[in-house]
Amino acid sequence: MLETDVLVAGAGPAGLLLAAELALAGVRTTIVERHPERPPYCRGFNLNSRALDLLARRGLADGLVAEGHRVPHAPVTGLPGPLLLDGAATDHPFSLGIPQTRVEEVLEARAQELGAEILRGHELLSFTQDDSGVTTSLHNGLTVRARYLAGCDGGRSTVRKQAGIGFPGVAARWFALLADVECELPYGPSAGPDGRTVFVIPRPGYVRIVVREDEPPADKDTPVTLELVQAQVDAVLGRHVPLRAPRWLSRFGDAARLASSYRSGRVLLAGDAAHIHPPAGAIGVNVALDDAFNLGWKLAATVRGTAPAGLLDTYHAERHAAGARILANTRAQVAVEEAGDEPWADLLRRVAAHPAGNRALAEIITGLDARYETGEHPWLGRLAPDVPLTVSGRPTHLAALLHAGRPVLVDLAGAFGGWSGEVEVVAASSGLDIGGVLLRPDGHVAWVTEGTDDTGLAEAVRRWVGDAPVPASA
Ligand SMILES: Cc1cc2nc3c(=O)[nH]c(=O)nc-3n(C[C@H](O)[C@H](O)[C@H](O)COP(=O)(O)OP(=O)(O)OC[C@H]3O[C@@H](n4cnc5c(N)ncnc54)[C@H](O)[C@@H]3O)c2cc1C
Incomplete structure (x- = not known):
């Protein structure tokens, strides 16, 4: 029997980032991935501003940004113009064109460097949980005993089903065929005689064709063939346009479902395992990363025994609500696309089309509006901006203080140096009207003051970090 602290099912974006976060905190982590190697096709091709902001809190964004292609707006479906990110509440006011497979490679390398074990060609079949852990059976007869199991195993999650977690929502009303091929159609929509369209998306060395099926298939799992896509493209366009050199053929629909709970005892869900939604706004990878980033430090603290009571449950509270918003946002984009001249x-x-409305929609659709608690100060509950700082006489920036994945109390007033324990106190200076800010390991603000008044700081530390840290004078 293999023993580990956290078993992660699935080496997609959610599983890989979660494993990296756990390993960063010194938690023994094993990923089981059913595919022997990463499939040759690539699903997603973008990281949005929110995902880049989060990855920057671990020093992972700059390398990806250097490799990718910047676009100054957020992907959106159903609206005529782009959603511009200029002036949006982000350190990365652009979307990054980069293959999902490349993001996965970077995350996998990091997880392994930090000590996570990745077992490819290992499929999770079933598990049982008890008071102290989860015992998991794999397809090859291997048994894994872990203290926690994280289901990052995609939309058809075995973990979610086995845990008995409901997946309520709406079934797909339509399906579209997807084909990564070579063909002579121009990029963008090509309309046929009756107004139906074939959409062509440029990809490196090939194109991605998307065309809706006339009727939902009798069995959505029937494999898609080139002949099927060819026939539908020709039928929609009213002429024959040859499709060549197929790389990947698939089908997707507009189903929207949200796990009824992101946690069941020692079992947690993240990414597509917890939510599926229409493919609007190119958001899936980004939400998967957001879930994993939120869960990682909380689960790590729980495994290490330093977590305050209830910390792990805040994962469901924060990310289930975020998941519900993602479903609403993506369904709304599809609804607008289909609404014609409906007044709403x-x-x-x-x-x-209004500049302020445009920016607000960009922030909402990319998840930049994430705020986990509200209060008077505009920073509270939000991701703290990556402002320039001076620490020990050297220029740095706020996100760099989070690279170690620990909670940080940034002391900008020289008033909080006596705090100790799990919270690292960093004396810094900046041009900001901030006296001190307590950052959770994911960069969200747990407490903030403009002066030297520490009212609420002890409570915030108890709530997010644990009981141990106290001011030296207490
Ligand atoms: C055509 C298409 C285009 C897309 N484009 C974009 C885009 O541009 N931008 C974007 O953000 N998102 C996009 N998405 C969505 C995105 O690909 C997913 O939302 C994202 O991959 C979810 O990540 P995940 O880690 O939750 O799950 P996945 O990436 O699905 O990873 C789950 C992993 O679990 C493994 N697994 C499953 N069951 C088991 C088991 N029992 N045991 C072990 N391993 C298991 C799977 O093999 C897989 O590797 C697109 C999706 C599709 C289909």
């Missing part, structure tokens, strides 16, 4: 859709289009 016209209103939304005019909101999007």
Whole structure:
């Protein structure tokens, strides 16, 4: 029997980032991935501003940004113009064109460097949980005993089903065929005689064709063939346009479902295992990373025994609510696309055409509006901006203080140096009207003051970090 602290099922973006976060905190972590190697096709091709902001809190964004292609707006479906990110609440006011497979490679290398074990060609079949852990059976007869199991195993999650976690939502009303091929169609939509379209998306060395099926298939799992896509493309366009050199053929629909709970005892869900939604706004990878980043430090603290009571449950509280918003946002984009000249859709289009409305929609659709608690100070509950700082006489920036994945109390007033314990206190200076800020390991603000008043700091430390740290004078 293999023993580990956390068993992660699935080496997609969620599983890989979660494993890296756990390993960073010194937690023994094993990933089991059913595929012997990463599939040759690539699903997603973008990281949004929110995901880049989060990855920057571990020093992972700059390398990806250097490799990718910047686009100054957020992907959106159904609105006529782009959602511009200029002036949005982000340190990365652009979307990054980069293959999902490349992001996975970077995360996998990091997880392994930090000590996580990745077992490819290992499929999780079933598990049982008891008071002290989870015993998991794999397809090859291997048994893994772990203190926690994280289901990052995609939309058809075995972990979610075996845990008995409901997946309520709406079934797909339509399906579209996807084909990564070579063909002579121009990029963008090509309309046929009756107005139906074939959409062509440029990809490196090939194109991605997307065309809706006329009727939902009798069995959505029937393999898609080149002949099927070819026939549908020709039928929609009313002429024959040859599709060549197929790399990947698939089908997707507009189903939207959200796990009824992101936690069941010692079992947690993240990424597509917890939510599926229409493919609007190119958001799936980004939400998967957001979930993993939120869960990682909380689960690590729980495994290490330093977590305050209830910390792990805040994962469901924060990310289930975020998941519900993602479902609403993506369904709304599809609804606008299908709404024609409905008055409400016209209103939304005019909101999007207004500069302030455009920016607000960009922030909402990319998840930049994430705020886990509200309060008077605008920073509270939000991801703290990556402001320039001076620490020990040297220039640095706020995100760099989080690279170690620990909670940090940034003391900008020289007033909080006596705090100790799990919280690292960093004396810094900046041009900001901030006296001190307590950052969770994911960079969200747990407490902030503009002066030297530490009211609420002890409570915030108890709530997010644990009981141990106290001011030296206490
Ligand atoms: C055509 C298409 C285009 C997309 N484009 C974009 C885009 O541009 N931007 C974007 O953000 N998102 C996009 N997405 C969505 C994105 O690909 C997913 O949301 C994202 O991969 C979810 O990550 P995940 O880690 O939760 O799950 P996955 O990436 O699905 O990873 C789950 C992993 O678990 C493994 N697994 C499953 N069951 C088991 C088991 N029982 N045991 C062990 N391993 C198991 C799987 O093999 C897989 O590797 C697209 C999706 C599709 C289909």
